[in-house]
Amino acid sequence: ALIQVAGSFASSVRTEFIRRLTDTLPAPLDRVFLSNSGTEAVEAAIKFARSSTGRPRIVAAMRGFHGRTLGSLSATWRPEFRAPFEPLVPEFVHVPYNDPAALAAAVNDRTAAVLLEPVQGEGGVHPATDGYLRDARTVTSAGGALLILDEVQTGVGRTGRFWGLERSGVVPDIVTAAKSLAG
Numbered sequence: 735a736l737i738q739v740a741g742s743f744a745s746s747v748r749t750e751f752i753r754r755l756t757d758t759l760p761a762p763l764d765r766v767f768l769s770n771s772g773t774e775a776v777e778a779a780i781k782f783a784r785s786s787t788g789r790p791r792i793v794a795a796m797r798g799f800h801g802r803t804l805g806s807l808s809a810t811w812r813p814e815f816r817a818p819f820e821p822l823v824p825e826f827v828h829v830p831y832n833d834p835a836a837l838a839a840a841v842n843d844r845t846a847a848v849l850l851e852p853v854q855g856e857g858g859v860h861p862a863t864d865g866y867l868r869d870a871r872t873v874t875s876a877g878g879a880l881l882i883l884d885e886v887q888t889g890v891g892r893t894g895r896f897w898g899l900e901r902s903g904v905v906p907d908i909v910t911a912a913k914s915l916a917g
Contacts, residue, residue: 755915758896760905772886772912773801776849779908780805783847783880790824791844793879795831797857800849800884809849812856831860834869841873847880847907848873852898855887867902880907890914 752766767782769775780792792809794800800809807816808823816822825844829836831854841848848870854860867883874881881904888898889911895901899909 759909760899763905763909771801772884772910773803773806775886775910775912776800776806776809776882776884777803779849779882779884779910780809780847782908783882787846787878787880789844789846789879791827791842792825792847792849793827793829793837793840793845794849795851795854795857796828797831797854797860798828798849798851798884799854799856800851800886831857832863832866834866834873837870838873841877841879843877845874845877845879847882849882849884851884852888852902853893862902867899867904871904871906874907882906882908882910884910886910886912 755766756764767778769778783792784790794809794811796811798809798811800806802810802815804819805823807819808826810816811828827840829840837848850862850867850870852862852867871881883899883906885898889909890896892898892914893901897909899906
């Protein structure tokens, strides 16, 4: 049986996979949107954030990597990846990673979401410092924005726990996953 089939087709294998996946997530995270890749997962998360908040701005971190579709590339910081495709999607802002003050200053009433990796992989393997993801959660909650944690490179046991977010104790609004999730 196939896990990744159109959502309009019932599949007991897909249903069981989703149940097992949600069992690994902290409450209240109990919904799953399946896509084909990490970049598509991030793209969908950006769309969900913009749609649900009615706001356009996405705050991401310098040295972050979130994919190479137009939306996810807009969140990706590396100039050599971005330059050939500019202009990218507007309303993306990048702040220094592990800098709570810069993050707080970037979030405003136009911010739909803050998009962060618990450990930056492509950016040089930089883990979030103690308290950084909690600070991000506080800032987003206070500002009416969502917190998206991109676990494409850190999820499914790659940090010693099932999710990288478990080390911080933070519950985001959206988690993205891929790579080792698909085997």
